[in-house]
Amino acid sequence: MSSPHPRRWLILGVLCLSLLVLVVDNGILNLAIPSLMKELGASPADIQWIINAYMLAFAGVLLTVGALSDRYGRRRFLVIGLALFGGASLIATFAQTPAQLIACRALMGFGGSFLMPSTLSIIMNVFDQSEQRKAIAAWSSVLMAGGIAGPSLGGFLLDHYWWGSVFLINVPISVLAIAAALLLMPESRGQARPVDIVGALLSTGGMVALVWAIISIPERGWTAPAVLAAGLVAVVLLTAFAFWERRNPHAMLPLGLWRDRNFSGASFSIVLMAFSAGGLLLMLTQYLQFVLGYGVLQASLALIPYMVAAIVFNGLGATLGKKLSNRAMVTLGMLVFAAGFLLLTRMTPDTGYPLFISGLMVMGVGGGLVGPSAYASLMSAVPPERAGIGSALNDTVQQTGGALSVALLGSVLAAAYSSGLPDGVPAPARESIATALAIGDPALARTAKAAFVDAMAMGMVVGAVGAVAAALVAWALLRPIETPAPAGPPADSPASPAEVSEQV
Numbered sequence: 118m119s120s121p122h123p124r125r126w127l128i129l130g131v132l133c134l135s136l137l138v139l140v141v142d143n144g145i146l147n148l149a150i151p152s153l154m155k156e157l158g159a160s161p162a163d164i165q166w167i168i169n170a171y172m173l174a175f176a177g178v179l180l181t182v183g184a185l186s187d188r189y190g191r192r193r194f195l196v197i198g199l200a201l202f203g204g205a206s207l208i209a210t211f212a213q214t215p216a217q218l219i220a221c222r223a224l225m226g227f228g229g230s231f232l233m234p235s236t237l238s239i240i241m242n243v244f245d246q247s248e249q250r251k252a253i254a255a256w257s258s259v260l261m262a263g264g265i266a267g268p269s270l271g272g273f274l275l276d277h278y279w280w281g282s283v284f285l286i287n288v289p290i291s292v293l294a295i296a297a298a299l300l301l302m303p304e305s306r307g308q309a310r311p312v313d314i315v316g317a318l319l320s321t322g323g324m325v326a327l328v329w330a331i332i333s334i335p336e337r338g339w340t341a342p343a344v345l346a347a348g349l350v351a352v353v354l355l356t357a358f359a360f361w362e363r364r365n366p367h368a369m370l371p372l373g374l375w376r377d378r379n380f381s382g383a384s385f386s387i388v389l390m391a392f393s394a395g396g397l398l399l400m401l402t403q404y405l406q407f408v409l410g411y412g413v414l415q416a417s418l419a420l421i422p423y424m425v426a427a428i429v430f431n432g433l434g435a436t437l438g439k440k441l442s443n444r445a446m447v448t449l450g451m452l453v454f455a456a457g458f459l460l461l462t463r464m465t466p467d468t469g470y471p472l473f474i475s476g477l478m479v480m481g482v483g484g485g486l487v488g489p490s491a492y493a494s495l496m497s498a499v500p501p502e503r504a505g506i507g508s509a510l511n512d513t514v515q516q517t518g519g520a521l522s523v524a525l526l527g528s529v530l531a532a533a534y535s536s537g538l539p540d541g542v543p544a545p546a547r548e549s550i551a552t553a554l555a556i557g558d559p560a561l562a563r564t565a566k567a568a569f570v571d572a573m574a575m576g577m578v579v580g581a582v583g584a585v586a587a588a589l590v591a592w593a594l595l596r597p598i599e600t601p602a603p604a605g606p607p608a609d610s611p612a613s614p615a616e617v618s619e620q621v
Contacts, residue, residue, distance in 0.1 A: 122243040124301050129244075129252050131297040132236040133259045137227050138290045140263030142206070143171075145271035145283045152280035153218070163215035169332050170219045175233075176516045181317040183509020184369035185235040187307035191242065195235035195302075196295050201228025203291025210281035221284075233512050238504035239313060242305040249496075250489045254435035257488035258428045261481075264398065265305055265424040266400050269419035276414070277465040290344030307502030313369035316361055320370070323354030327517070334524040335531075350389025370506055374498060379443070382594025383495035386447055387511065388518035389587035390487060393454065393580045397480075400530060400573050404473065406464055407550045408566045419470065430485025438490045446490035447591035455584035462574040462581075466566040483584075494595055522583075526576045532593030533572035538564060546615040 122128060146168065153159045159167065184195035202225050209221035237256060245254045249525055274282040330347035337344050362368040374380045398420075405416040438446050457480030491510065499507030535547045546553035546561060553565035 120225055121454075122303060125243040125248070125252075127297075128302050128563065129255060129299060130241065131294055132195075133255060134238055135195060135232055135294045135298070136236050136256065137258050137263050137266075138199075138202065138287050138294070139185055139232055140260055140266040142287055143264075143267065145267045145286075146276070149271065149275060149280050149283045152275060153215075156280055157212070157215055157218065159215040159218075160531045163219070165336070166219045167215065167222050169329075170223040172227035172332060172516070172520065173325055173328055174223045175229045177321050178227065178230045178329045178522075179234065179279060179509045179513045179516070180320045180324070180370060180506065183238075183506040183512075184313065184317075186231070186235055186238065186507075186536070188310060188312065189504055190304050190306045191238050192298060192302045192304045194231045194505075195239065196298050198228045198231025198233075198235060199291045199295045199298070201225070202616070203288050203295075204228075205236045206284040206287035206291070212281075213506075215509075228571045234508035237399075237492070237508035237511065238303065239302065239498065241499075241501065241504045241508075243303065246497070250435045250438050250493045251432075253496075254431040254489040257492060258431045261427045261484065261488075262424050265417065265420045268402075268420075269414065270390035272414035272417055280333065286431040305504075307505070311367045313362075313365060313367055316358060316365065316369045319354050319361060320402070322478065323351050323358055324513070326354060327351035328520060330356060331517070331520045331524050332575035335527045339528070348621075359474065363548060364489030370510070371500075371503060374507070374510075376548075377475055377498040378594045378596050379494045380498035382591055383443075383447075383491050383498070383515050384510070385594070386451070386487075386587045386591045387491050387495065387589060388514040389583050390451065390454070390484075390491070390524075391515045391518030392522045393458070393485065393583035393587065395519030396526030396530075397522075397580065399523055399527060401473075401578050402478070403550065404570070404573060407554060409470065409473075418558045419474070420477070422474050426478040427485045430482045432485075434486040435489040437486070438493065442595070442597055443494040444591055444595035444597075445489040447595060448588045449488050449526070450483045450486030450488075450490070451584045451588035453482070453486065454480050454586070455581045457481075457483060458577045458581035458584060463575045464573065466563070466570050491591075518522070526579060529579055530572050530576050533575045534565075534568050536569050537568035 150164055153164065154165065182194065205221045205224035205228060209218055209225070212218040212221060237253075240252045241249060242254060270286070271283055274286065326347045330344050330351060331343070333344050333347070358370075359372065362370050362372050375384075385596055401420070405411040405419055406413070411419060434446060434450065457476050457478075460476035460479055461473070464476075495511055496504070498509055531549075534550065538547055542553075542561065542564070543556065546556060546565060550565050550569045554562050556562075
């Protein structure tokens, strides 16, 4: 590891800005769905593809792009990702048909796959170990803040401008981040190695099939032939990928990483954390809007205390992580996270906002404590020359855990809501609480709200179980990070073969 870069904090600001444009965009899009259906003539099937095209392109190539960034340059891939994401966003604002917008969203997902893993791998390159935890805390705070800021910004834009504004906002931010990256960041890359074409094809095909199967579950069901077929394809291709990587001397994904308890423990903890939290906003935003009667913008603003708690305790987690072990921090944080879920099981249609935000802030505290230690534990186990693929793997497990959470918790919520309604309720009202409220019957509305809150409690129990499982995995697997060897050559001397830095 070379000496920390003198402009590292400015670089961190650019990386956080780059990450923010990605996570904010995903939060904005859901609010634009009514406008897209009305002004662009998008059908429900079109809307599904507008959302899913991004996720399929993003998750499908993450591992491949992360490995290639180690080979050809992480800053280069960050800039390419920003250019693709910003350019596709600009084209999206002029889309005339749903098909054109779907194509733009796929290109945005492809750009995002270049962008997101590069942010964390560059952090690991420009900060030394004494400051990495603090930098990772800022990075993970942006992940949390962006998910809340997206709906707030989206609500403002859609109230004042047309639907294309939710994409146009990405363009100036991308241009600014590209300029700053070229001016401030050093280039870094790992040792040159042959490109693993077979591994890239197998991982891409396997991840696309896996993600498609997961995101299709809410619409088609767990036992639908298409879902089962896609799941089988995913298993076959990803198994073949593992066998190929094990025998390939130039594997894109070094499977030996999984033998490191910190890497495997952090990975499993992160995927369980993502599973616990992934479907959370799906439930909570519906509670705010349908049970408490909040508008879209008011609902997003109501989540700000959660964001503040998470950011504050992210910083505290980075500080405590220097005194307590990653094992203790992740275990403690996930248990606190589980306590927040359990507190939310006590909600009723009449408890209102105070209990809601109390439980959510407890979860913000837990998530803030977990983030820096979990990410630091995972990335510390990755050799510096493979930081890109390590970061991509972190993003992949998060995306998979989050997608599975939305599918599973969404199914649990829908089934529990429908079964919780008494006999005699009209069939359309059983489909969703939104449909039940739209009927306009006050008695039915009260019944639907009670059934929805009871269904939420079951979803919260599932989330709590996932959080406790993450705590148990962390306690069983994580171990202290070994003190690194003395620092390598200073930034102005020739770099080692394993880590080439071209200072700008």
